[in-house]
Amino acid sequence: MIRLSVRLDADLHARLHRRAAGAELPFSTFIRSVLEQAADPGGRYIYSSQDEILATCIQTLSIVATSIGRRSPEMLEEGMKEARMQLRERGLLDPEHNS
Incomplete structure (x- = not known):
C-alpha cells in the first residue's frame, strides 16, 4: 500500500x-x-453524477414540507428540528449553524 x-x-x-x-x-x-x-x-x-437524484429528492421534500407546513406549522418545525439534529450528527451540517 x-x-x-x-x-x-x-x-x-x-x-x-x-x-x-x-x-x-x-x-x-x-x-x-x-x-x-x-x-x-x-x-x-x-x-x-448524483445531481439529478439530488434535485429530485429536494423537489420531493419541498412538496412534502409545503404540504405539512400548510396543515400543521408546528409539525413542520418539529420535523425540521429533528432533520437539523440528524444532519449535524452525521457531519452534514455545521455544528455552529443555529437555524
Missing part, C-alpha cells in the same frame, strides 16, 4: 472528520472511500 501525505486547512480537516464520524468510519477509511469515488473506474464524474 502506498502512503500519501496531503496538507489540509484546519476547516476542511474538521469538516472531513465530522463526516467520517457521522458515517461511523475511521478517518483514514473515510478518506480512502472518498478517493476511490474520485477515481471511479466507470469514469463518472463524482461532482455531478
Whole structure:
C-alpha cells in the first residue's frame, strides 16, 4: 500500500472528520472511500453524477414540507428540528449553524 501525505486547512480537516464520524468510519477509511469515488473506474464524474437524484429528492421534500407546513406549522418545525439534529450528527451540517 502506498502512503500519501496531503496538507489540509484546519476547516476542511474538521469538516472531513465530522463526516467520517457521522458515517461511523475511521478517518483514514473515510478518506480512502472518498478517493476511490474520485477515481471511479466507470469514469463518472463524482461532482455531478448524483445531481439529478439530488434535485429530485429536494423537489420531493419541498412538496412534502409545503404540504405539512400548510396543515400543521408546528409539525413542520418539529420535523425540521429533528432533520437539523440528524444532519449535524452525521457531519452534514455545521455544528455552529443555529437555524
